[in-house]
Amino acid sequence: xxxxxxxxxxxxxxxxxxxxxxxxxxxxxDVTVIDAVNGVREHQTVIFDGDEIISVAESDTAVAxxxxxxxxxxxxxxxxxDFHVHLTYDDRFTENMPELFLSYGITSVxxxxxxxxxxxxxxxxxxxxxxxxxxxxxxGPLLDGNFVVYDGVSRPEIGTRNATPDDAxxxxxxxxxxxxxxxxxxxxxxxxxFAAMVEAANEHELPIDSHVPLSxxxxxxxxxxxxxxxxxxxxxxxxxxxxxxxxxxxxxxxxPDDLSGYELRASLHSLQRIPAISNYDExxxxxxxxxxxxxxxxxxxxxxxxxxxxxxTRDDWEDALSRIxxxxxxxxxxxxxxxxxxxxxxxxxxxxxxxxxxxxVERMHNQGVPIAAGTDTPIGLSVPGYSLHSxxxxxxxxxxxxxEAIGAATVVPARYFSLQDEMGTIDVGMKAxxxxxxxxxxxxxxxxxxxxxxxxxxxxxxx
Numbered sequence: 001x002x003x004x005x006x007x008x009x010x011x012x013x014x015x016x017x018x019x020x021x022x023x024x025x026x027x028x029x030d031v032t033v034i035d036a037v038n039g040v041r042e043h044q045t046v047i048f049d050g051d052e053i054i055s056v057a058e059s060d061t062a063v064a065x066x067x068x069x070x071x072x073x074x075x076x077x078x079x080x081x082d083f084h085v086h087l088t089y090d091d092r093f094t095e096n097m098p099e100l101f102l103s104y105g106i107t108s109v110x111x112x113x114x115x116x117x118x119x120x121x122x123x124x125x126x127x128x129x130x131x132x133x134x135x136x137x138x139x140g141p142l143l144d145g146n147f148v149v150y151d152g153v154s155r156p157e158i159g160t161r162n163a164t165p166d167d168a169x170x171x172x173x174x175x176x177x178x179x180x181x182x183x184x185x186x187x188x189x190x191x192x193x194f195a196a197m198v199e200a201a202n203e204h205e206l207p208i209d210s211h212v213p214l215s216x217x218x219x220x221x222x223x224x225x226x227x228x229x230x231x232x233x234x235x236x237x238x239x240x241x242x243x244x245x246x247x248x249x250x251x252x253x254x255x256p257d258d259l260s261g262y263e264l265r266a267s268l269h270s271l272q273r274i275p276a277i278s279n280y281d282e283x284x285x286x287x288x289x290x291x292x293x294x295x296x297x298x299x300x301x302x303x304x305x306x307x308x309x310x311x312x313t314r315d316d317w318e319d320a321l322s323r324i325x326x327x328x329x330x331x332x333x334x335x336x337x338x339x340x341x342x343x344x345x346x347x348x349x350x351x352x353x354x355x356x357x358x359x360x361v362e363r364m365h366n367q368g369v370p371i372a373a374g375t376d377t378p379i380g381l382s383v384p385g386y387s388l389h390s391x392x393x394x395x396x397x398x399x400x401x402x403x404e405a406i407g408a409a410t411v412v413p414a415r416y417f418s419l420q421d422e423m424g425t426i427d428v429g430m431k432a433x434x435x436x437x438x439x440x441x442x443x444x445x446x447x448x449x450x451x452x453x454x455x456x457x458x459x460x461x462x463x
Contacts, residue, residue, distance in 0.1 A: 024054075027068045028046045029045045029069070031071025037424070038426070051457045053427065056427060078434065080108075081413040082101065082384075083110045086378065089114070093384060100324070103461075108413065115158060143172075145162060150261075154261075167193075185213065188261055190253075194216060207226045208226050212233035212237075245276055289364055299357060301394035302382065308355070310339065328378075370412050371400065392406070393445055402444075434454070438450040
């Protein structure tokens with residue numbers, strides 16, 4: 001009897017060992033996969049389990065998954081980044097920004113300026129277990145100089161004063177201790193404070209984001225930092241009279257009239273931006289661009305180019321407005337009705353800077369400078385999430401192919417944080433951040449808004 005029972009148990013054990021494992025994960029079947037590294041792969045089945053892609057295979061390959069999504073006729077791209085956001089700039093938006101971002105396929109954001117006591121709780125909430133929110137990377141405050149542009153008086157308070165090199169080093173050490181992912185250097189730092197910030201950031205192994213400080217030139221500051229925002233102040237270094245303009249700027253920065261930080265910066269931009277663009281020197285500009293070959297540019301063309309494509313002229317602007325908080329919606333609708341960014345004689349300088357920005361991005365891109373997609377949301381009628389798709393359109397207008405524009409919102413941001421082995425492409429082992437589209441973004445980049453589903457950290461989000 002004992003021998004009979006043993007034989008039965010052995011047979012059961014052998015049969016159990018031969019049985020197929022239970023299906024796991026979610027499969028998106030028969031989909032066209034698009035990313036900036038692998039290009040286009042048609043008729044693929046992509047399986048993700050939790051926050052990991054576990055299979056990418058031809059659709060005729062036998063696969064098993066617990067759940068399936070029919071991807072036939074659809075297009076799958078990596079989750080998008082907005083590489084320049086301000087989560088705490090406008091309290092009306094802070095609470096629902098994560099939801100807005102995800103609804104538009106933005107699964108990662110880089111916050112480029114917020115006071116620590118405001119930004120830390122937001123980051124902690126977004127990173128909490130089970131939170132439905134994009135991945136978030138943050139810098140803490142704008143690190144300004146003796147004068148502060150965003151001082152809470154003339155502009156929202158998101159900047160801090162760093163009058164001396166020692167101040168700057170102490171500030172960056174404190175930010176590191178509080179967990180920032182990178183630092184952000186602003187426009188009114190002096191050359192010695194800038195050098196101290198670079199030294200401290202390198203010591204603490206923090207990537208450096210920066211505007212070109214007004215005290216420096218782009219070709220000098222650029223090689224010391226990892227990314228530059230808005231293209232701002234690069235025009236000076238492309239001018240035939242760059243040295244003369246810079247000397248004038250250094251005198252003005254002594255601030256004999258005791259202007260506020262905002263007034264001081266605005267006066268210099270107003271005084272020098274258009275004359276510098278008017279004195280464009282191709283050879284000098286090419287030397288400047290060559291100095292920036294390793295510095296990611298975040299041109300925020302959506303912002304710089306407001307006069308070229310005001311958001312309120314877009315067919316889907318009312319739909320975008322309908323998604324934002326009611327108090328902001330009514331204020332922005334009223335502002336839109338005034339058509340503040342329309343090209344006209346009264347804002348001709350803005351139009352010149354817009355056209356210059358598009359021109360400069362094309363030259364930079366043609367010379368191999370890395371370009372990342374960021375929007376400065378919610379500044380300048382920038383609906384969180386929606387505005388990133390406007391940025392992609394502007395990048396294509398500047399000469400990037402649709403695939404390269406997608407790369408600017410996926411691969412380039414991942415490389416900035418040395419995360420290219422985890423994010424940015426659709427490959428086995430990568431994070432499960434994905435956007436399923438109803439139309440081909442390579443045929444028309446505006447199809448990036450034709451969103452069928454979003455997968456964030458392995459969770460399915462309906463837009």
